Amino acid sequence: MSRSSAWETVSIARRQDRPNAYYYINEIFDDFIELRGDRSFADDRAIIGGIARLDGIPVTVIGQNKGMDTKENIANNFAMPNPEGYRKALRLMKQAEKFKRPVICLIDTPGAYCGLGAEERGQGQAIARNLLEMSRLKTPIISGVIGEGGSGGALALGVADRIFMQENTIYSILSPEGFASILWKDSSMAPQAAEVMKITAKDLYNFNIIDRIIKEPIGGASENPKEAARLLEVYLKEEIIGLIQSPISEILKNRYNKFRKLGEFM
Amino acid sequence: MLNGIFRKPRYAQIKGRKDENVDNKPKIPAGMWIKCKACKGSIYHQDIKKNHGICPTCNYHFPLAARSRIHQILDRGSWKELDKDMESVNPLGFDSYNRKLEKAKDISKQNEAVLTGVGKINKIKLVIGVMDSRFMMGSMGSVVGEKISRAIEYATEHRLPLILFTASGGARMQEGIFSLMQMAKTSAALARHDDNGLLYITVLTNPTTGGVTASFAMLGDIIIAEPGALVGFAGPRVIEQTIKQKLPRGFQQSEFLQEHGMIDMIVERRELRDKLSSLLLLHQPKEGDIDV
Numbered sequence: 001m002s003r004s005s006a007w008e009t010v011s012i013a014r015r016q017d018r019p020n021a022y023y024y025i026n027e028i029f030d031d032f033i034e035l036r037g038d039r040s041f042a043d044d045r046a047i048i049g050g051i052a053r054l055d056g057i058p059v060t061v062i063g064q065n066k067g068m069d070t071k072e073n074i075a076n077n078f079a080m081p082n083p084e085g086y087r088k089a090l091r092l093m094k095q096a097e098k099f100k101r102p103v104i105c106l107i108d109t110p111g112a113y114c115g116l117g118a119e120e121r122g123q124g125q126a127i128a129r130n131l132l133e134m135s136r137l138k139t140p141i142i143s144g145v146i147g148e149g150g151s152g153g154a155l156a157l158g159v160a161d162r163i164f165m166q167e168n169t170i171y172s173i174l175s176p177e178g179f180a181s182i183l184w185k186d187s188s189m190a191p192q193a194a195e196v197m198k199i200t201a202k203d204l205y206n207f208n209i210i211d212r213i214i215k216e217p218i219g220g221a222s223e224n225p226k227e228a229a230r231l232l233e234v235y236l237k238e239e240i241i242g243l244i245q246s247p248i249s250e251i252l253k254n255r256y257n258k259f260r261k262l263g264e265f266m
Numbered sequence: 267m268l269n270g271i272f273r274k275p276r277y278a279q280i281k282g283r284k285d286e287n288v289d290n291k292p293k294i295p296a297g298m299w300i301k302c303k304a305c306k307g308s309i310y311h312q313d314i315k316k317n318h319g320i321c322p323t324c325n326y327h328f329p330l331a332a333r334s335r336i337h338q339i340l341d342r343g344s345w346k347e348l349d350k351d352m353e354s355v356n357p358l359g360f361d362s363y364n365r366k367l368e369k370a371k372d373i374s375k376q377n378e379a380v381l382t383g384v385g386k387i388n389k390i391k392l393v394i395g396v397m398d399s400r401f402m403m404g405s406m407g408s409v410v411g412e413k414i415s416r417a418i419e420y421a422t423e424h425r426l427p428l429i430l431f432t433a434s435g436g437a438r439m440q441e442g443i444f445s446l447m448q449m450a451k452t453s454a455a456l457a458r459h460d461d462n463g464l465l466y467i468t469v470l471t472n473p474t475t476g477g478v479t480a481s482f483a484m485l486g487d488i489i490i491a492e493p494g495a496l497v498g499f500a501g502p503r504v505i506e507q508t509i510k511q512k513l514p515r516g517f518q519q520s521e522f523l524q525e526h527g528m529i530d531m532i533v534e535r536r537e538l539r540d541k542l543s544s545l546l547l548l549h550q551p552k553e554g555d556i557d558v
Binding site: 039043107112113114115116118119121122123124125127128129131132133135136151152155156158159171172173174179182196197198199203204207237255256259260262263264265 | 358390409412442445485517527
C-alpha cells in the first residue's frame with residue numbers, strides 16, 4: 001500500500017506521545033485553575049477547562065484532552081466527549097462572556113462519543129447548542145486543532161474568530177477509516193481516504209477555513225513538545241492582543257461572515 | 267445403502283429479516299402494491315397516498331417526498347420556492363460524486379436534498395424548508411447548508427416564523443470539510459433568527475441523524491417528531507460497533523427521545539398541519555399581523 005503524505009500527517013497527529021491539551025495549558029498559560037462539571041450530570045474528563053492568564057490577560061481555556069498513556073486515555077475516554085463535556089465547555093464559555101474573558105479552545109478528538117448514554121443525554125443537541133451559542137458569544141474566541149479534529153465533535157469547540165491548525169494535525173468530517181468504510185466498504189483504504197478527503201492544515205488553509213498554520217518542530221510536536229508549545233504561545237499572544245482591542249460588534253459580525261461564506265455551489 | 271436413512275435432512279435456512287429500523291434506507295413506493303416496512307403487510311399504494319403516506323394497518327409513517335410534504339402542510343397555492351436552481355459542485359473533485367448527484371436528481375426530480383420557500387398555514391405566513399431523504403439520503407452538503415441558511419436569513423429579515431422538516435443521514439461525505447462547516451453556518455444563522463425573537467419549529471422525520479441532528483434539527487424553540495422516526499447523532503450501526511452490543515428495542519426512536527426529554531411532542535402526520543397552525547397562531551404578535 002502506498003503511503004500518502006496525508007496519511008503520514010494522520011500518524012503524527014495521532015501519536016500517543018503527542019503533547020495534549022493539559023500539557024499546552026500548563027506550558028503556555030499561567031495560574032491555570034481548573035473548573036469542573038456541567039452542573040447537571042457529570043464532569044467529563046474528555047474535556048478540561050478553566051481560568052488562566054495568557055500574557056497576563058485572564059482567559060478561559062478549554063481543551064479536549066487525550067491521555068499521555070493508556071490508563072489516562074481510558075480515564076479521558078480517548079478525548080471523545082459525551083454531551084456533558086460539551087455542556088461543561090458551554091458553561092465555561094458563558095462564564096467567560098459574563099466576565100469578559102477571551103476564550104481559547106484546543107481541539108483534539110477522534111470525534112464525539114458514540115455510545116448509549118451519549119444518545120440518551122442528547123449528543124446531537126449538546127453539539128448543536130454549542131455551535132449556536134459560540135456563534136454569538138460576546139467575547140473573542142480563538143480555536144485550533146492540536147491533534148485530531150474529528151467531525152462535529154471537534155467543530156463544537158471550533159466556532160471562533162481565529163482558527164489555527166498545528167502543522168501536523170488533521171480536521172475532517174470523519175476519520176479516514178470511517179470514510180473508507182462508508183464509501184468504499186473497506187476501512188483498510190484509510191490512507192487513500194486521507195488523501196482524497198483533504199484534511200491537512202495546508203488543505204484547510206487553502207480552502208480558507210483556517211487562518212493560520214502553526215509550525216511544529218521537525219518530525220512533529222512529539223519530538224520537541226517545549227518548542228511546539230513555544231510556537232503556539234507566540235501565535236496565541238499575538239492574536240489575543242489584536243482581538244481584545246477590537247469592538248465586540250465588529251468581532252461578532254466578522255465571526256458570522258467567516259462561517260457564512262463557507263461552502264461551494266452554483 | 268441404508269446410510270442416511272435415519273438422518274435428519276438438511277434444509278436451507280431462511281433467516282428472518284433484521285429489525286426493521288436498522289435498515290433506514292427510504293424506499294419510494296413505485297408499484298401498485300407496497301409492502302409496509304413495519305408490519306410487512308401489502309397495501310394498495312392509493313390507500314397509502316390517501317392516508318398521508320401512513321400505513322393504514324400499523325400507522326408506519328413512510329418517508330415523504332418534499333413536494334408531497336409541502337402539499338400536505340401549506341395552504342393551497344401559497345408556496346413560493348426560494349433558490350430553486352442552486353446546484354452542488356464537486357469541491358474535492360471526488361470520484362463518482364457527479365454521477366451520484368445526477369442519479370439523485372433523476373430519482374427525486376429536484377436539484378438537491380432540501381426545498382426551501384415561503385408559504386402559509388391557515389393564512390399565517392412562514393418560511394419553510396423540507397428535506398428529502400430520496401436525494402442522497404438527505405445528506406447535507408454546501409447546497410443544503412446554503413439553502414437553509416438563506417431561508418433562515420430570509421425569515422429573520424422579514425420577521426417570519428420558520429419551520430424545518432428534517433430527514434437526513436448526516437453530512438455529505440463527498441464534500442468533506444465543507445459539509446462539516448454547514449453545521450456551523452446554519453446554527454449561526456439560527457442564532458440571529460433567535461436574537462430577533464422569532465419562532466423556529468423543527469419537525470424531525472425518519473431518519474434524522476449525524477450533522478443535521480447536531481445542528482439545526484435540535485435547535486428548534488419547539489421540536490416535534492413524527493411517530494417511530496429514527497433520530498440520533500450516531501447511527502445505530504456505529505453505536506453497536508462502538509459498544510459491541512445490541513441496542514435495546516426502540517432505541518433512538520421518537521418515543522425514546524420524548525422519554526429522555528429531547529423533544530416536545532410526537533405528532534402524527536395527519537395532525538401535523540393543525541398542530542403547526544395552533545403553534546403559529548399562539549406566536550402571532552398581534553391580530554393585525556395575520557396576513558388575510
